[in-house]
Amino acid sequence: MTVSVVIVDDHDVIRVGVRESLDDDISVIGEARDVESAVAEIRAKAPQVVILDVHLPGGTGGGALDVLAEVLHRPGAPRVLALSVSDAAEDVVATVRAGARGYVTKSISGPDLSDAVRRVATGDAVFSPRLAGFVLDAFGAAGGEVAAADEDLDKLTEREQEVMRLIARGYTYREVAEKLFISIKTVETHVGKVLHKLQLSNRHELAHWAAQRRIV
Amino acid sequence: MTVSVVIVDDHDVIRVGVRESLDDDISVIGEARDVESAVAEIRAKAPQVVILDVHLPGGTGGGALDVLAEVLHRPGAPRVLALSVSDAAEDVVATVRAGARGYVTKSISGPDLSDAVRRVATGDAVFSPRLAGFVLDAFGAAGGEVAAADEDLDKLTEREQEVMRLIARGYTYREVAEKLFISIKTVETHVGKVLHKLQLSNRHELAHWAAQRRIV
DNA sequence: GGTCGAATCAGGGGGTTCCCTCATGGTGGA
DNA sequence: TCCACCATGAGGGAACCCCCTGATTCGACC
Incomplete structure (x- = not known):
């Protein structure tokens, strides 16, 4: 089964890299380089998976979070795999809170990225090993510092x-x-x-x- | 004239992206993902230009600086174009001090990157517009904030x-x-x-x- | 229509920060 | 030896930071 994806990243080089790294059974049906065109592209193409750069510039909520907010809360929403150079706990937690189903860093290999896309498409959550800890901490019983970050700010x-x-x-x-x-x-x-x-x-x-x- | 390059970056995705973004008249003759293999690869292949990720992990001097130190101070050294997600003044100046002939961020487009490689190959220095200021500050007559960092501490x-x-x-x-x-x-x-x-x-x-x- | 939270402002008090001058003892080089 | 520099410390003053109480206005919510 072919998985359809839209790639959102403001860096041309990285979009090319992701596109060329993906296996043949993953079909890139659209790309975008900013918040507005990402939202439009995702709505128009309705991909199964969106590969989304966490540090997307623009928008009011930090770029990627704006895209997630616009795209997820409607029927037929795609699954979103966040892609980032950062493995900072705040970024990970904020992105997952906003609805991303996976979070991998750009140090991932091509085959692993393809695998992550396929797994997110089928509903799995995918996190790099060292990121899983952050997510579990944030949503676990104790809460932890990281989980409290956004809530503190919301206060x-x-x-x-x-x-x-x-x-x-x-x-x-x-x-x-x-x-x-x-x-x-x-x-x-x-x-x-x-x-x-x-x-x-x-x-x-x-x-x-x-x-x-x-x-x- | 074809320009030969070696790409050094620990991110598979970015190496692929750079390789695929470069024009046909630029020939990628080698790649490396860490300090040791970068040094070995550059000595073995003797490229005209090295595209070097500034945030390369490993080594004792911050990764990329180790590569520059090992590679530059010998006859027939390649020209080095630094590639980075960061436009922080410290990174730029440190890299240029270590001998890089250019510094561009990963937000560069494919054609612009190719152009930067060609220009570095011919001996030009290439900097993104907003980075040029840092470099000039650091090497200018006044010295500038960045250049004075260590001297200030010594006071x-x-x-x-x-x-x-x-x-x-x-x-x-x-x-x-x-x-x-x-x-x-x-x-x-x-x-x-x-x-x-x-x-x-x-x-x-x-x-x-x-x-x-x-x-x- | 009363209550509640948000935003605005005031007075006062005690501690902190920054600057100024001044002083003493030790160390190391000319 | 003498001078320069360093580390130490004191006194005093102006501004700043933090906390406390208390107040008014305005819009939202029940």
């Missing part, structure tokens, strides 16, 4: 996130206040709430927290 | 470096003082000297400075 209101980002970049309260056209006291209030919600004790820990999650 | 005495590391990690003056068994005032003095010597204005910039140089 913050939009304004709090905005302030948090600036503080994490090292701006003083005064500078944040000037940037956002609010008073210093308001900035203090927001920062206080952020620190409390994230259970951090000062702005340095906040900067570290944000850096780990690639928020800054 | 600090051992004690100052010790204090600087702890401050960059977010310890308060009090905590640093307790850790080093000195008074807070001494810590203040050291920090003040560090900030002055590095021409930084506060501990946040110091943390950022240290993080960029992977000191912390």
